[in-house]
Amino acid sequence: MQYIIGVDLGGTNTKAGLVTREGKIVARAEVPTEAHKGQKVVIKNILDSIEKIKNSKKGKIIGIGIGSPGPLDFKSGKILNPVNLPLKNTPLKNIVEKKFKIKTFLDNDANCYALGEARFGAAKGYKNVLGMTLGTGIGGGIIIGGKPYRGRGNAAEIGHMTIDYKGPKSKCGNDGCIEAHAAAKGILSWTRNIDVESTLQLYTLAKKGNKEAKRVFSQIGDFLGIAIANLVYAFDPDIIVLGGKISNAWPFFSKSMNETIRKRYFSKPCEIARTALGRDAGILGAAALVLEK
Ligand SMILES: [Zn+2]
Numbered sequence: 001m002q003y004i005i006g007v008d009l010g011g012t013n014t015k016a017g018l019v020t021r022e023g024k025i026v027a028r029a030e031v032p033t034e035a036h037k038g039q040k041v042v043i044k045n046i047l048d049s050i051e052k053i054k055n056s057k058k059g060k061i062i063g064i065g066i067g068s069p070g071p072l073d074f075k076s077g078k079i080l081n082p083v084n085l086p087l088k089n090t091p092l093k094n095i096v097e098k099k100f101k102i103k104t105f106l107d108n109d110a111n112c113y114a115l116g117e118a119r120f121g122a123a124k125g126y127k128n129v130l131g132m133t134l135g136t137g138i139g140g141g142i143i144i145g146g147k148p149y150r151g152r153g154n155a156a157e158i159g160h161m162t163i164d165y166k167g168p169k170s171k172c173g174n175d176g177c178i179e180a181h182a183a184a185k186g187i188l189s190w191t192r193n194i195d196v197e198s199t200l201q202l203y204t205l206a207k208k209g210n211k212e213a214k215r216v217f218s219q220i221g222d223f224l225g226i227a228i229a230n231l232v233y234a235f236d237p238d239i240i241v242l243g244g245k246i247s248n249a250w251p252f253f254s255k256s257m258n259e260t261i262r263k264r265y266f267s268k269p270c271e272i273a274r275t276a277l278g279r280d281a282g283i284l285g286a287a288a289l290v291l292e293k
Contacts, residue, residue: 070082
């Protein structure tokens with residue numbers, strides 16, 4: 001039996017999974033990343049997560065894929081200067097390869113996500129796929145003919161496309177970007193007269209039928225619809241798959257999102273789907289890197 005190790009490197013936890021070629025996770029490990037303890041400890045934790053599952057099944061490990069927050073250099077397998085990890089200029093691919101003597105691949109988590117959906121998830125069987133993650137930020141991955149399109153290294157930073165040039169200030173400099181409108185912080189900025197500190201709280205309120213919470217998510221759907229219509233104009237993909245923790249609020253934003261896309265796009269828009277990988281998207285996406293042809 002052949003297996004792949006997929007590693008989902010996050011600011012809080014690092015998850016590793018032993019994955020079959022068909023995308024079944026047969027063993028898993030989760031360790032705290034301990035970002036506050038510095039580079040050495042974080043690297044040790046990543047290696048530990050791999051070590052824990054490496055020998056859990058009989059068979060051959062054909063590769064290790066790591067999905068990491070960017071920015072990073074795909075070709076050299078180096079993490080450059082991530083915001084929430086002490087891994088500045090860290091040649092993680094080489095470090096892991098040297099330790100385990102297994103071919104290793106590193107890419108940003110959004111590319112991995114899109115690749116995972118294309119290989120194992122909601123976009124399985126489609127050639128041209130756009131993956132969009134909704135969370136603390138908004139990430140994107142563009143798969144063309146089964147391969148991620150990386151541009152000069154920063155392609156698919158779709159979270160920073162402007163949807164309103166007079167819109168809210170954004171750290172990226174592109175004020176009014178979709179991330180400033182519809183990622184976690186942006187979402188909370190639209191609430192009026194309700195006391196919520198997290199999007200989870202807002203989601204819980206919406207589920208209880210709170211009108212203001214439902215109005216905010218419907219508004220978010222409208223913003224997402226604008227961004228997605230622009231993406232369909234640019235790429236006309238076969239399918240767009242939305243993941244990330246905020247995609248759980250799909251029942252509250254999908255209607256207005258789809259209406260806005262239909263209203264703004266001049267032809268029949270492509271299919272817009274919800275993630276089929278759920279909480280395993282990170283591990284499976286990283287594993288899919290190894291299978292990329
Ligand atoms: Zn931005």
